Amino acid sequence: MKKTSSIAPTIAAAMLFVAAVNANAATTFAWNYANTGSGEGVTTWNANTTGLISSTLHITAATAWGNTSGTTSGQPETTYGATTKFQNQLLTQYGNSLAVSTVNYGTTTLPGFEGYPDHAMDNHGPEEMILFTFDQAVQLNQLKLGFPASTTTCNGSACGTDMTILAYVGNTALPAISSLDSSAAGLGSANFTKFAFTANPSNVNGGVTSGFNTGTGAVSSKYWLVGAYNKWLGGGLSGDNDYVKLAGLGGVSGTTTGGGGGGGIPEPSSLALVGLGLIGGMRRWKIRKA
8 A cells, every 4th residue: 555645735734824924924004193182182092093003903002201200391401311211291182293292390290281392292302202002013114294394493493303213122021111211221222223314394295204114124013112303312413403293104014923023924035945945845755755
Protein backbone atom coordinates (compact mmCIF):
# COMPACT_ATOMS: atom_id res chain seq x y z
CA MET A 1 0.00 0.00 0.00
CA LYS A 2 1.36 3.43 -0.98
CA LYS A 3 2.13 5.69 1.95
CA THR A 4 0.96 9.27 1.93
CA SER A 5 2.48 12.23 3.72
CA SER A 6 0.86 15.22 5.42
CA ILE A 7 3.60 17.65 4.39
CA ALA A 8 2.00 18.73 1.11
CA PRO A 9 -1.33 19.83 2.61
CA THR A 10 0.57 21.46 5.47
CA ILE A 11 2.60 23.52 3.02
CA ALA A 12 -0.54 24.39 1.07
CA ALA A 13 -2.28 25.56 4.23
CA ALA A 14 0.74 27.66 5.18
CA MET A 15 0.74 29.26 1.74
CA LEU A 16 -2.94 30.14 2.12
CA PHE A 17 -2.18 31.72 5.50
CA VAL A 18 0.61 33.80 3.98
CA ALA A 19 -1.71 34.97 1.21
CA ALA A 20 -4.44 35.84 3.70
CA VAL A 21 -2.11 37.88 5.91
CA ASN A 22 -0.67 39.69 2.92
CA ALA A 23 -4.13 40.52 1.57
CA ASN A 24 -5.29 42.03 4.86
CA ALA A 25 -2.07 43.76 5.92
CA ALA A 26 -2.56 47.49 5.41
CA THR A 27 -5.52 49.85 5.13
CA THR A 28 -5.19 53.61 4.75
CA PHE A 29 -7.45 55.79 6.87
CA ALA A 30 -8.34 59.46 7.28
CA TRP A 31 -10.09 60.91 10.32
CA ASN A 32 -11.53 64.42 10.43
CA TYR A 33 -12.61 65.88 13.74
CA ALA A 34 -16.33 66.69 13.74
CA ASN A 35 -17.42 69.43 16.14
CA THR A 36 -19.77 67.94 18.72
CA GLY A 37 -20.81 71.30 20.15
CA SER A 38 -20.88 74.99 19.29
CA GLY A 39 -18.22 77.58 19.99
CA GLU A 40 -15.52 77.17 22.59
CA GLY A 41 -15.93 74.37 25.06
CA VAL A 42 -14.30 71.47 26.82
CA THR A 43 -14.52 68.52 24.47
CA THR A 44 -16.34 65.51 25.85
CA TRP A 45 -14.58 62.67 24.12
CA ASN A 46 -17.13 60.03 23.16
CA ALA A 47 -15.18 57.11 21.74
CA ASN A 48 -18.30 55.68 20.10
CA THR A 49 -18.88 58.78 17.97
CA THR A 50 -16.04 61.31 18.04
CA GLY A 51 -13.30 58.74 17.68
CA LEU A 52 -15.04 56.43 15.24
CA ILE A 53 -12.95 55.98 12.09
CA SER A 54 -14.30 52.70 10.73
CA SER A 55 -15.95 49.53 11.96
CA THR A 56 -12.50 48.17 12.82
CA LEU A 57 -10.60 51.31 13.91
CA HIS A 58 -11.31 53.76 16.72
CA ILE A 59 -9.57 56.55 18.57
CA THR A 60 -10.59 55.46 22.03
CA ALA A 61 -9.35 58.54 23.90
CA ALA A 62 -7.86 62.00 23.42
CA THR A 63 -6.37 64.04 26.27
CA ALA A 64 -4.61 67.41 26.43
CA TRP A 65 -1.22 68.01 28.08
CA GLY A 66 1.22 70.82 28.83
CA ASN A 67 4.53 70.92 30.73
CA THR A 68 3.25 73.10 33.58
CA SER A 69 3.86 71.03 36.73
CA GLY A 70 4.87 73.23 39.66
CA THR A 71 4.28 76.48 37.77
CA THR A 72 1.61 79.18 37.70
CA SER A 73 0.11 80.90 34.68
CA GLY A 74 1.65 83.99 33.15
CA GLN A 75 5.28 83.08 33.81
CA PRO A 76 8.23 83.82 31.47
CA GLU A 77 9.07 81.34 28.73
CA THR A 78 12.11 80.12 30.66
CA THR A 79 9.84 78.82 33.44
CA TYR A 80 8.86 75.79 31.37
CA GLY A 81 12.00 73.72 30.85
CA ALA A 82 13.11 70.28 29.74
CA THR A 83 12.57 68.86 33.21
CA THR A 84 9.14 70.42 33.79
CA LYS A 85 6.66 67.56 33.96
CA PHE A 86 3.42 67.48 32.03
CA GLN A 87 -0.03 68.07 33.48
CA ASN A 88 -3.49 67.31 32.12
CA GLN A 89 -5.02 70.40 30.49
CA LEU A 90 -8.26 71.36 28.74
CA LEU A 91 -9.02 69.71 25.41
CA THR A 92 -10.99 72.38 23.56
CA GLN A 93 -12.81 72.68 20.25
CA TYR A 94 -12.93 75.59 17.85
CA GLY A 95 -15.00 75.04 14.74
CA ASN A 96 -13.98 71.61 13.46
CA SER A 97 -10.58 71.63 15.15
CA LEU A 98 -9.08 70.55 18.46
CA ALA A 99 -6.84 72.71 20.62
CA VAL A 100 -5.41 72.92 24.14
CA SER A 101 -6.03 75.50 26.87
CA THR A 102 -3.60 75.67 29.78
CA VAL A 103 -4.79 78.02 32.52
CA ASN A 104 -4.39 78.31 36.29
CA TYR A 105 -1.53 75.83 36.23
CA GLY A 106 -1.17 75.70 39.99
CA THR A 107 -4.62 74.17 40.49
CA THR A 108 -6.13 70.79 39.70
CA THR A 109 -9.22 72.33 38.08
CA LEU A 110 -8.85 74.49 35.00
CA PRO A 111 -11.83 76.84 34.57
CA GLY A 112 -12.04 79.19 31.62
CA PHE A 113 -10.07 79.51 28.41
CA GLU A 114 -6.97 81.27 27.21
CA GLY A 115 -7.36 84.27 24.94
CA TYR A 116 -6.25 84.59 21.32
CA PRO A 117 -3.89 83.20 20.12
CA ASP A 118 -2.97 81.15 23.19
CA HIS A 119 -6.19 79.15 23.04
CA ALA A 120 -4.58 77.17 20.20
CA MET A 121 -2.23 74.24 20.79
CA ASP A 122 0.97 76.25 21.12
CA ASN A 123 4.46 76.53 22.58
CA HIS A 124 4.29 80.16 23.70
CA GLY A 125 4.97 79.34 27.33
CA PRO A 126 4.43 75.64 28.03
CA GLU A 127 4.70 73.09 25.23
CA GLU A 128 1.19 71.75 24.53
CA MET A 129 0.14 68.47 22.93
CA ILE A 130 -2.72 65.99 22.56
CA LEU A 131 -2.38 62.28 23.30
CA PHE A 132 -4.41 60.10 20.91
CA THR A 133 -5.02 56.47 21.91
CA PHE A 134 -6.05 54.05 19.15
CA ASP A 135 -7.53 50.60 19.68
CA GLN A 136 -4.76 49.12 17.53
CA ALA A 137 -1.30 50.13 16.38
CA VAL A 138 -1.36 52.54 13.41
CA GLN A 139 1.27 54.15 11.23
CA LEU A 140 0.39 57.83 11.49
CA ASN A 141 1.76 59.75 8.50
CA GLN A 142 -0.65 62.62 7.81
CA LEU A 143 -2.27 65.48 9.71
CA LYS A 144 -4.63 68.32 8.89
CA LEU A 145 -4.67 71.78 10.45
CA GLY A 146 -7.75 73.98 10.86
CA PHE A 147 -5.62 76.94 12.05
CA PRO A 148 -3.65 79.07 11.26
CA ALA A 149 -3.80 80.39 7.71
CA SER A 150 -0.53 81.54 6.17
CA THR A 151 -1.59 85.17 6.67
CA THR A 152 -2.64 84.82 10.31
CA THR A 153 -0.56 86.74 12.86
CA CYS A 154 0.28 85.74 16.41
CA ASN A 155 1.98 88.19 18.79
CA GLY A 156 2.69 90.60 15.95
CA SER A 157 4.24 88.13 13.49
CA ALA A 158 3.14 85.22 11.32
CA CYS A 159 1.87 82.27 13.33
CA GLY A 160 4.31 79.38 13.13
CA THR A 161 3.21 75.83 12.33
CA ASP A 162 6.22 73.86 13.54
CA MET A 163 5.14 70.61 15.18
CA THR A 164 6.47 67.68 17.16
CA ILE A 165 4.85 64.24 16.90
CA LEU A 166 5.83 61.33 19.12
CA ALA A 167 5.02 57.63 18.78
CA TYR A 168 5.32 55.41 21.85
CA VAL A 169 7.37 52.37 20.81
CA GLY A 170 8.27 50.95 24.22
CA ASN A 171 7.77 47.27 25.06
CA THR A 172 5.89 47.99 28.30
CA ALA A 173 2.64 49.81 29.03
CA LEU A 174 2.60 53.51 28.23
CA PRO A 175 3.78 55.37 31.35
CA ALA A 176 1.54 58.05 32.84
CA ILE A 177 2.15 61.25 30.86
CA SER A 178 2.08 63.16 34.15
CA SER A 179 5.24 61.27 35.16
CA LEU A 180 7.15 62.48 32.09
CA ASP A 181 9.07 65.59 31.09
CA SER A 182 10.97 66.53 27.92
CA SER A 183 14.34 65.22 29.08
CA ALA A 184 16.26 62.17 27.84
CA ALA A 185 14.62 60.21 30.64
CA GLY A 186 11.12 61.27 29.58
CA LEU A 187 9.73 62.01 26.14
CA GLY A 188 13.29 62.21 24.83
CA SER A 189 13.97 58.56 25.62
CA ALA A 190 14.26 55.70 23.13
CA ASN A 191 10.71 54.68 24.07
CA PHE A 192 9.45 57.49 21.85
CA THR A 193 10.11 58.01 18.14
CA LYS A 194 10.10 61.72 17.28
CA PHE A 195 9.08 63.60 14.15
CA ALA A 196 9.61 67.38 13.88
CA PHE A 197 8.48 69.38 10.85
CA THR A 198 6.69 72.50 9.63
CA ALA A 199 3.05 71.74 8.82
CA ASN A 200 1.05 73.30 6.01
CA PRO A 201 -1.11 76.27 7.13
CA SER A 202 -4.85 75.69 6.94
CA ASN A 203 -5.19 77.49 3.58
CA VAL A 204 -2.27 75.68 1.91
CA ASN A 205 -3.22 72.32 0.38
CA GLY A 206 -6.19 72.26 2.72
CA GLY A 207 -3.89 72.22 5.71
CA VAL A 208 -2.93 68.62 4.97
CA THR A 209 0.67 67.64 5.72
CA SER A 210 1.99 64.21 4.76
CA GLY A 211 5.31 62.56 4.12
CA PHE A 212 6.49 62.01 7.69
CA ASN A 213 6.85 58.49 9.10
CA THR A 214 7.07 56.75 5.72
CA GLY A 215 9.39 54.24 4.10
CA THR A 216 11.30 51.35 5.61
CA GLY A 217 11.87 53.14 8.91
CA ALA A 218 8.21 53.92 9.56
CA VAL A 219 6.84 53.04 13.00
CA SER A 220 3.40 52.07 14.27
CA SER A 221 1.90 52.60 17.70
CA LYS A 222 -1.38 52.75 19.60
CA TYR A 223 -0.21 55.95 21.30
CA TRP A 224 0.54 59.19 19.45
CA LEU A 225 1.39 62.60 20.95
CA VAL A 226 0.66 65.44 18.53
CA GLY A 227 1.67 68.95 19.53
CA ALA A 228 3.27 72.28 18.82
CA TYR A 229 7.03 72.07 18.33
CA ASN A 230 8.83 71.08 21.52
CA LYS A 231 12.26 72.73 21.41
CA TRP A 232 13.47 70.64 24.35
CA LEU A 233 13.19 67.52 22.22
CA GLY A 234 15.15 69.10 19.36
CA GLY A 235 14.58 68.95 15.64
CA GLY A 236 16.35 72.05 14.34
CA LEU A 237 13.26 74.27 14.18
CA SER A 238 12.49 77.54 15.95
CA GLY A 239 9.96 77.33 18.77
CA ASP A 240 7.89 79.68 20.95
CA ASN A 241 5.57 81.18 18.32
CA ASP A 242 3.80 78.11 16.92
CA TYR A 243 0.01 78.01 17.19
CA VAL A 244 -2.02 75.19 15.62
CA LYS A 245 -5.49 73.68 15.79
CA LEU A 246 -5.82 70.07 14.68
CA ALA A 247 -8.56 69.17 12.20
CA GLY A 248 -7.65 65.59 11.30
CA LEU A 249 -5.22 62.67 11.19
CA GLY A 250 -4.39 60.01 8.61
CA GLY A 251 -2.24 56.96 8.20
CA VAL A 252 -2.21 53.20 7.77
CA SER A 253 -3.80 50.58 10.02
CA GLY A 254 -3.33 46.82 10.02
CA THR A 255 0.45 46.99 9.74
CA THR A 256 1.29 45.76 13.25
CA THR A 257 -0.19 44.00 16.25
CA GLY A 258 0.10 44.60 19.97
CA GLY A 259 0.55 47.69 22.12
CA GLY A 260 3.16 50.40 22.03
CA GLY A 261 5.17 50.04 18.86
CA GLY A 262 3.70 46.60 18.50
CA GLY A 263 5.19 43.50 16.98
CA GLY A 264 5.20 43.98 13.25
CA ILE A 265 3.70 41.47 10.88
CA PRO A 266 5.98 40.75 7.92
CA GLU A 267 6.08 43.11 4.98
CA PRO A 268 4.83 41.69 1.64
CA SER A 269 8.43 41.05 0.53
CA SER A 270 9.08 39.03 3.70
CA LEU A 271 5.90 37.07 3.15
CA ALA A 272 7.03 36.30 -0.40
CA LEU A 273 10.32 34.92 0.94
CA VAL A 274 8.39 32.72 3.37
CA GLY A 275 6.33 31.44 0.46
CA LEU A 276 9.40 30.69 -1.64
CA GLY A 277 10.93 28.84 1.29
CA LEU A 278 7.82 26.68 1.61
CA ILE A 279 7.83 25.91 -2.11
CA GLY A 280 11.51 24.96 -1.93
CA GLY A 281 10.75 22.67 1.01
CA MET A 282 8.01 20.91 -0.95
CA ARG A 283 10.34 20.38 -3.96
CA ARG A 284 13.01 18.83 -1.74
CA TRP A 285 10.37 16.57 -0.21
CA LYS A 286 9.33 15.40 -3.70
CA ILE A 287 12.93 14.65 -4.69
CA ARG A 288 13.55 12.61 -1.55
CA LYS A 289 10.25 10.82 -2.05
CA ALA A 290 11.25 9.89 -5.63
